[in-house]
Amino acid sequence: MRSGARIEAFLEMMSAERGAAENTLLSYRRDLEDASAHMDGRLAEADPDAIRTYLDSxxxxxxxxxxxxxxxxxxRQFFRFLYAEGLRADDPTGTLDSPRKDRPLPKTMSEAATGRLLDRAALEAAEAGPGEALAAKRMHALVEVLYAxxxxxxxxxxxxxxxxxxxxxxFVVRGKGNKERMVPLSGKARxxxxxxxxxxxxxxxxxxxxxxxxxxxESGYLSRQVFGRDLKALAARAGIASAKISPHVLRHAFASHLLQNGADLRAVQQLLGHSDISTTQIYTHVLEERLLRLVNEHHPLAD
Structure with missing residues (x-):
């Protein structure tokens, strides 16, 4: 049975036994026929090296x-089918690694934009009338504590x-896994x-x-959604695009600004409550920029 016939048999199985949708079957067909064309119509007979060459291409x-x-x-699914049906004695994809997906860099804010946001919250808290004081002072405390x-x-x-x-x-905070950690407050946050x-x-x-x-x-405390909505409104009043800010963005700003100003990655890991340093390593681009700037500013042979 040539590769084309085996691809048809695989698609028929996916449709009849697994109920794959039409779009899914079309996607499988496209991908398998593309791979087979790259291997001169011999996908069903491919070895690991041939598949690696195709993936590299x-x-x-x-x-x-x-x-x-x-x-x-x-x-992979195609070869598992061939192996299960006795059409191949091995699965050549068993030793292949999946392509590594680059983790997107976290969205963050500049120190200047963060300063504008905090200044606006402080101004509104200081100038709020009796009917507005509760919401304004709460928001000021929230953003100062979050950034701190x-x-x-x-x-x-x-x-x-x-x-x-x-x-x-x-503050002694109980985070993920019921683990406690201690986080310091800035003077402004206090x-x-x-x-x-x-x-x-x-x-x-x-x-x-x-x-x-x-x-x-229902929970008895301010919901994440209400805080997120009010934070976007505060950002807009501070002249910051509301689409660029969220509570999570302020958390990233906290970590990025600490690292930019000399903090150790391990210390930031502890403050963020990450159990594994690999989670904190999404910020290594900040460290790389800092080290590059350090060399350019202080190395005797730098331009």
Whole structure:
């Protein structure tokens, strides 16, 4: 049975036994026929080297890693079918590695844009009238604490009020895996938090809550969605495109700005609450830029 007939048999099995959709079958057909054409119609007889050569060729053509992975997946399933049906004595894809997908760099903000956002929050908190003070002072405390600590948004909005009554210099946060970590507060964050606690105490219903940022929600605290929406509105008032900001972007800004200014990657890992240093290594581009700048500025032979 030639490769074309075996591809047809594979597609028939995918349709009849697995109920694959028409678009899925068309995609498999395209990918398998493309691979077979590259191998002079002998895909069904290919060895690992032939398949690697094909994968190298599509990588050289500029196919994205996701497209390369999809094509390899189709080939893998094809050979598993041949092996299961006794049409091949081996599976040549067993030793092949999937194309490595580049992790996208995290979205972040410049120090100048972050400063504008915090300044706007401080201004609105200071100038708010009686009907606006609660929301404005809460937002000021939220953004100052988020930028000072790099907390996950779920950690931030769900903080118990007790964290703010122990020692105002630090928050002890319970994060993923129920692990505790200590994060320091900046001077501005401490002031914003003090003002918020005073405002919170003026409202009996809020003062009774066990949460630092209480709300009349099912959880009892401010929801991530409400904070995200209000943060975008604050950004717009500060002249920052709302599409470019979210609580997660501020967390990334915290980490990036620390590294840009000399912090150690391990220290940032601990502050972010990453259990594995490999998660924090998405920021290595910041370290590379810092080291390049260091060499260019201080090496005696630099231009």
């Amino acid at each position: 599509i990588a050289a053509q500029g196919f994205a890693a996701t497209s390369q992975a999809r094509k390899l997946s189709a080939i 600590t790099g907390l996950r948004v779920s950690e931030l909005v769900g903080l118990p009020v007790s964290v703010a009554t122990r020692d105002e210099r630090f 002031i914003a938090m003090r003002v918020w606690l005073e405002e919170r105490a003026r409202h009996p219903k809020l003062a009774e809550s066990s949460y630092l940022f209480p709300a009349s929600s």
